[in-house]
Amino acid sequence: MEPNPTPKDTVLERIRTGEIAMRPKLYFLVRTIVVVLLALSILCISVLLAGFISFSLRVGGHDSLLSFGPRGFSTFLALFPWPLALADLVLIALLAWLVRYFKFGYRHSAIILLSTAAFFALLFGLGIDRGTSLEDVLFDRAQRGELPGPLNKVYRDEHRHAPEELGVFRGIIVSIDDTSFLMTYDDLDDDGDEHTWTVILPPGSATSTLTVGARVYVAGDADGSLIRAYGVRLLP
Amino acid sequence: MEETDEAIAIQVQRGNAERFGALMERYQERLSRYGRRFLADRDDVTGLVQDIFVKAYKNIQNFDVRQRFSPWLYRIAHNEFVSELRRRGSRPFTLPDFDTLLAHAPAEDTELDVREQEELRALIDRGLARLTSAHREVLVLYYIEGLRYREIADVLKVPPGTVAARLARAKTALRDAATELTHAYGT
Numbered sequence: 001m002e003p004n005p006t007p008k009d010t011v012l013e014r015i016r017t018g019e020i021a022m023r024p025k026l027y028f029l030v031r032t033i034v035v036v037l038l039a040l041s042i043l044c045i046s047v048l049l050a051g052f053i054s055f056s057l058r059v060g061g062h063d064s065l066l067s068f069g070p071r072g073f074s075t076f077l078a079l080f081p082w083p084l085a086l087a088d089l090v091l092i093a094l095l096a097w098l099v100r101y102f103k104f105g106y107r108h109s110a111i112i113l114l115s116t117a118a119f120f121a122l123l124f125g126l127g128i129d130r131g132t133s134l135e136d137v138l139f140d141r142a143q144r145g146e147l148p149g150p151l152n153k154v155y156r157d158e159h160r161h162a163p164e165e166l167g168v169f170r171g172i173i174v175s176i177d178d179t180s181f182l183m184t185y186d187d188l189d190d191d192g193d194e195h196t197w198t199v200i201l202p203p204g205s206a207t208s209t210l211t212v213g214a215r216v217y218v219a220g221d222a223d224g225s226l227i228r229a230y231g232v233r234l235l236p
Numbered sequence: 237m238e239e240t241d242e243a244i245a246i247q248v249q250r251g252n253a254e255r256f257g258a259l260m261e262r263y264q265e266r267l268s269r270y271g272r273r274f275l276a277d278r279d280d281v282t283g284l285v286q287d288i289f290v291k292a293y294k295n296i297q298n299f300d301v302r303q304r305f306s307p308w309l310y311r312i313a314h315n316e317f318v319s320e321l322r323r324r325g326s327r328p329f330t331l332p333d334f335d336t337l338l339a340h341a342p343a344e345d346t347e348l349d350v351r352e353q354e355e356l357r358a359l360i361d362r363g364l365a366r367l368t369s370a371h372r373e374v375l376v377l378y379y380i381e382g383l384r385y386r387e388i389a390d391v392l393k394v395p396p397g398t399v400a401a402r403l404a405r406a407k408t409a410l411r412d413a414a415t416e417l418t419h420a421y422g423t
Contacts, residue, residue: 007286008260011293015253020290022249028298106393 039098043121046091050125053084055135060162061170061217061235068219068231075219078166092117169197169218169227170235176207183216199227209234241305248296256296259305260289266381267313273376274317276365284320288313307387310377314391321369353379356407363413371406378403 005013014020057063057080065076096113099105105113129135141147142155162170171183180200199218201207210216215236220229241262247255267288271281291312299308356379364372377383377391378399389396 004282006264007282007289008257008264010286011260011289012254012257014290015256015293020293022297023294025297028295100393103390107389107395109395109398 035098035101039095042091042095042098043117046088046095046117046121047124047128049084049088049091050121051128051135052125053081053088054126054129055139056081056084058129059135059139061233062168064217064231064233064235065168065219067233072219072231075166075168079163079168088121089118092121164222167219167221169199169220169222171197171216171218173210173212173214173216176210176212178207181207181210181216183218195225197222197225197227199229199232201232202230205232242301242303245296245299245305246301248293249299249301253293256289256293259292259309263306263309267309270310270313270376270381271317273360273364273380274314274369274373275320276367276369276372284316285313288316291316303390304387307383307390310381310383310387310391311393314373317373318369356410359410359414363410366413366416367406367409370402371409374399374402375406375410 011020060079062076062079065072065079068075092114095117096105096110099113138147138151139155142152145152147155162168169183169185171185174182174184174196176182180198182196182198184196197218199216199220210232214234217233217235218227218229219231220227239258241259244255244258248259264285267285268281271284275281288309292309295312299305356375360375360379364375367375373392374388377388378385383391385396385399388399392399394402
C-alpha cells in the first residue's frame with residue numbers, strides 16, 4: 001500500500017500542474033496603495049470634520065461660552081455638536097483599525113493609536129479653522145449657494161440658529177447705556193421673526209468695549225424682551 | 237552552512253517553484269505541531285497545513301525578504317487555525333480584546349531558565365486543552381516553536397507588550413490548570 005502523500009508532495013504537484021499560481025508583486029503593491037489612499041482619505045475627512053466642528057462653534061459664537069464661567073461651560077457642553085464629534089471619532093477608530101495593516105500600526109496599542117490619531121485630527125482641524133480662511137471661504141460660498149449638494153444648507157445652518165431655549169442669543173447692538181444695551185435679533189434671513197431685546201450686562205461689566213452696530217453674543221436668562229446676561233462677547 | 241529560509245524564499249519569488257518544496261520540508265512538522273496544540277486537537281491537521289502552504293505560495297511575493305520567514309509563515313498559519321476554530325463554532329478570541337487596547341510596558345525577551353522552560357513544556361502537554369485558544373497559542377509559539385516576543389507580535393498582529401502580558405497570564409492559567417489536574421487525578 002502506498003503511503004498517503006504529504007502536504008509537501010500534494011502542494012508541489014498542484015504547483016507543477018499550474019493549479020496554484022503566485023500572485024504578482026503588483027497585486028500586493030496595488031493593495032498597499034489602496035490601503036494607504038483609503039487611510040489618507042479618512043484622515044482628511046476626519047481633519048475637515050474637526051475643522052468644521054471648530055468653525056461651527058466659532059461662527060455661532062458658542063466658543064464664547066467657555067469664558068462665561070461654570071454656567072457657560074455647561075451650556076457649551078449642551079450646545080457642542082456631539083453627533084459630529086462622534087462621527088469623527090468613528091472615522092478615527094476606522095483609521096486606527098486600517099493602519100493595523102502595517103507593522104507600525106499593530107505594534108502600538110489601540111489606545112495609543114486612537115489617542116494619537118484623535119490628537120492630530122483635532123490639531124490639524126483647529127489649524128485649518130483658526131489658521132486658514134478655508135472654512136470662512138466655504139461659508140461665504142454657501143451663502144451664495146455655490147457649494148455642492150447639501151453642503152450649502154449645512155454651512156448656512158451653522159449660523160442661523162441661536163438656541164434661545166438654552167439661553168443663548170445673537171444680535172446687533174442698536175443702542176448702549178450705562179448698564180444695558182439694546183440689540184436686534186440677527187438670523188440672516190427675512191422671515192419676519194426679527195425683534196429687539198434689552199440686555200442687562202452682568203454685574204461689574206462695562207459697556208465701554210461695546211459699539212453700536214457690532215455683532216454680539218449673549219448668554220443669559222430671557223424674560224420677555226429683557227435678557228439678564230451672565231456673559232457677553234463681541235463677535236468678529 | 238545551511239541555506240536560510242529567506243534565501244530559499246528569494247529563489248521561489250524569482251520563479252524557482254521547486255525550491256518551495258524545501259521550505260515545506262522544513263515547516264511541515266512544525267506547523268502540524270503548532271496546529272494540533274493551538275486547536276487542542278489530536279486529530280490530523282494535514283489538510284490545514286496543506287492549505288497554509290498553498291496560501292504561502294500564492295502570497296510569497298508579499299514576503300519581505302529583509303524579515304524572517306518563519307513569523308510570516310506562522311502568521312498565515314495563525315489565520316488558518318483561527319478560521320478553523322470559527323468553523324468549529326468556538327470563539328477563538330473575545331471581542332474586544334482588551335490586551336491589544338491597553339498599552340503594556342515595552343517587552344524584551346529574557347534569557348529562559350532551562351528548568352522553567354522544561355517544566356512549562358511538560359505542563360503544556362498536560363494542561364493545554366484546558367486553556368483558552370489565545371493562551372494556548374502564545375505558549376506554543378514561545379515555548380514550543382521558540383519565537384521571540386517581536387516575532388509573536390508579528391504573527392498575532394499585536395504589540396510586543398501585549399505578547400508579554402498574555403504570556404504571563406497564560407503561564408499562570410497553565411499552572412492553575414495543571415494543579416487542578418493533579419488534584420483531580422493525583423498525577
